[in-house]
Amino acid sequence: MSLRRAPLTAAAFLAAGALLAGCTSGSAATPEASEEATGEITFWSSLSGMADVAAAFNASQDDITVTFEEIPNGANGGYTKLSAAIDSGTGPDVVGVEYYRLPGFAAAEQVVPLDELVPAETLGEYGDEVRELVTFGDATYGMPYDAPPLIMWYRQDVLDAAGVDVPTTWDEFEAAARAVRKSDPDAYLTSFFTNEPQLAPLSWQAGGQWFGVEDDHWKVSIDDEASQKVADYWQKLIDEDLVKAQVGFSDEWTADLNNGVVNGWVGGSWSASSLMTRTEAAGQKGKWVAAEPPSWDGEETGALSGGTSFAVTENSENQAAAAAFLEWLTTDPAAVEARGEAGTAYLAYPGLNDVAEKVAPTGYFANDIYGVFDAASSHLVGGWSWGPDFDITNTAMTDSVATAPTLGDALDEMQSATVDGLGQLGLDVTE
Amino acid sequence: MTVRTDSPTQRVVRRRPIRGTGGRTATLFLAPFFGVFLVSMIAPVVYAIGLSLFAERRSGLGFGGAERVFVGLGNYADVLSSDTFVGGFGRLALYCLLYVPTLLGVALVLALLLDAAVARARRAFQLLLFLPHAVPGVIAALIWAYLYTPGVSPFVSALESGGIQIDFLSVHMVLPSMVNIAVWEWAGYNVIILFTALQAVPREVLEAARVDGAGEIRAALAIKAPLIGAALGVALLFTVIGSLQLFTEPQILSTATTAVTSTWVPNMWAYDAAFNRNNLPQAAAASIILAVLAGALSWVVTRFTSKGRS
Numbered sequence: 001m002s003l004r005r006a007p008l009t010a011a012a013f014l015a016a017g018a019l020l021a022g023c024t025s026g027s028a029a030t031p032e033a034s035e036e037a038t039g040e041i042t043f044w045s046s047l048s049g050m051a052d053v054a055a056a057f058n059a060s061q062d063d064i065t066v067t068f069e070e071i072p073n074g075a076n077g078g079y080t081k082l083s084a085a086i087d088s089g090t091g092p093d094v095v096g097v098e099y100y101r102l103p104g105f106a107a108a109e110q111v112v113p114l115d116e117l118v119p120a121e122t123l124g125e126y127g128d129e130v131r132e133l134v135t136f137g138d139a140t141y142g143m144p145y146d147a148p149p150l151i152m153w154y155r156q157d158v159l160d161a162a163g164v165d166v167p168t169t170w171d172e173f174e175a176a177a178r179a180v181r182k183s184d185p186d187a188y189l190t191s192f193f194t195n196e197p198q199l200a201p202l203s204w205q206a207g208g209q210w211f212g213v214e215d216d217h218w219k220v221s222i223d224d225e226a227s228q229k230v231a232d233y234w235q236k237l238i239d240e241d242l243v244k245a246q247v248g249f250s251d252e253w254t255a256d257l258n259n260g261v262v263n264g265w266v267g268g269s270w271s272a273s274s275l276m277t278r279t280e281a282a283g284q285k286g287k288w289v290a291a292e293p294p295s296w297d298g299e300e301t302g303a304l305s306g307g308t309s310f311a312v313t314e315n316s317e318n319q320a321a322a323a324a325f326l327e328w329l330t331t332d333p334a335a336v337e338a339r340g341e342a343g344t345a346y347l348a349y350p351g352l353n354d355v356a357e358k359v360a361p362t363g364y365f366a367n368d369i370y371g372v373f374d375a376a377s378s379h380l381v382g383g384w385s386w387g388p389d390f391d392i393t394n395t396a397m398t399d400s401v402a403t404a405p406t407l408g409d410a411l412d413e414m415q416s417a418t419v420d421g422l423g424q425l426g427l428d429v430t431e
Numbered sequence: 432m433t434v435r436t437d438s439p440t441q442r443v444v445r446r447r448p449i450r451g452t453g454g455r456t457a458t459l460f461l462a463p464f465f466g467v468f469l470v471s472m473i474a475p476v477v478y479a480i481g482l483s484l485f486a487e488r489r490s491g492l493g494f495g496g497a498e499r500v501f502v503g504l505g506n507y508a509d510v511l512s513s514d515t516f517v518g519g520f521g522r523l524a525l526y527c528l529l530y531v532p533t534l535l536g537v538a539l540v541l542a543l544l545l546d547a548a549v550a551r552a553r554r555a556f557q558l559l560l561f562l563p564h565a566v567p568g569v570i571a572a573l574i575w576a577y578l579y580t581p582g583v584s585p586f587v588s589a590l591e592s593g594g595i596q597i598d599f600l601s602v603h604m605v606l607p608s609m610v611n612i613a614v615w616e617w618a619g620y621n622v623i624i625l626f627t628a629l630q631a632v633p634r635e636v637l638e639a640a641r642v643d644g645a646g647e648i649r650a651a652l653a654i655k656a657p658l659i660g661a662a663l664g665v666a667l668l669f670t671v672i673g674s675l676q677l678f679t680e681p682q683i684l685s686t687a688t689t690a691v692t693s694t695w696v697p698n699m700w701a702y703d704a705a706f707n708r709n710n711l712p713q714a715a716a717a718s719i720i721l722a723v724l725a726g727a728l729s730w731v732v733t734r735f736t737s738k739g740r741s
Contacts, residue, residue, distance in 0.1 A: 137492070426488035
């Protein structure tokens, strides 16, 4: 029962403020026993706009002072920096970690279980599909922040010119891709990112499950039937020159968006801000629409594309204060408001998306994008797991997508590299 | 200065080895070097060797914490059995095959041209040639990545409007593209080495050649080039060792094209192991393998070039 008491008391202290703050000083040295939520903590994240969020928190109360530091994102070495910092004892108290990377930090015991720090009621508010992504063994290692659904973005004017509607099935998607090519030989419906292939969310959406637990073993099935179906589908589009295979987030891609060469994006809800920044100067305001991913068999399904949770590191000497900030950060509307339009966040905690919608640049788009996000989220398929160490799979994915003859072969290579890599770590793996 | 202020008794002690002040002064002057060398070179190597003999072993599903176990040469076996690591050496060899002759050829020609040029133009050219080397490698790679990228590069669009379609970042072109960056960056540096050697070529030998009727080209090829063999050897050594460490150019280009994978050359493999896959022991093993190879190769090259001289 002490599991729950600590955070509740912490909240009480937070409310009572400075009055009680001095009485229990010194307990920070034993974090588990700490019952006060005061003091200074550090906070690292690679998400844009988080500096404003930390500043808003500092302004909202006097007990806890958060020092924010922006770190590079995962692809640019942010997790390396974080991992090294935690190991050397200089890590932050609170940190943002994407869902795919959280198991690695949890397994290395670099982040601590939150079950004793955050009220169970708060954790219980999250949907199961999201909760599963931060729960390993019986412990919760992160507070889900956003739950960005896989979203398709299209140039409505280009679809109109090609005489097609927003595709609702993958067959229609292929037909639309063909129609766009036909109406303008230089134009593509969308691109396929060879550096950051959306193979995981697309497979997830198709009903694939790359990792699972079976008889206390990790079951790796990256090359399962659903994923192979996805790989073969996109390979066909690439082979027939119906989508443009290119490096995502590159200068070339941005130029293609601006010049109308690429007219769609298999992205996420987070794409909105990014899309606006990249295409606003080209006068594309009011031309883009968001849509749910097409379905395979007529039944709508959804997946997450990325997403971040916030965790408390084992370096934290003031876990009570860290947890208080963590809770505010992930569940308080003020945190969403403070971030402004930097992220176009689609948040995991219920009730926050009304606020998110108000601050997001929704006016740039031709349809109700948050309505689409809501619909896509409601069709989220549960049971997805990122496995114990997705970095192994990630490296194999970028390498094999670039070098394997087909995407199907790439999946096979990813499967064997993952099984070998996890085996080398000493984990129990089955295929 | 410290020698002068020694007290007489210390002097007696110092003289005892009879060798004079040479040994001690030398030690004094060398100490800072060896101090830094020990801390920044030997210690990390020893640490890396130690690291490479252990591995983190988790068990079951992996959430019970990791255990550090001694695996002997297990990491080396894992690294050497990795297709991507071994494949990296193939790419590296291909790169060397293309890069080393091109660079040395270009540098030699430029040095000979400089040597033949009039005195005033020489200074200006020397500076101009050296200028690219003053650009940090990362910046150079970024600039070139921009120049290679279709859609944004003025260079590529100019070629396209001239009817020439080249994708500098395609699977087949990316290696020559990379060689081009490295040559652009390193040619000036090697020109300086070779040009300095050319300055030392005895003028009377050249005069004799000229009297015998050799023109500028003949003198350059038959007299000057053979006489700077030693300098060429040094340049070769630096170039070969440098290419073994190939990292910056492919790492930067990998963000612009998927033709360069994240484990494209052995150094990138080690980097990926350490910083993406969080497997420090494997990264250490890969680095040690690379270091041993670099050592062996430089031994071969020095032996080869010094033999050539004698």
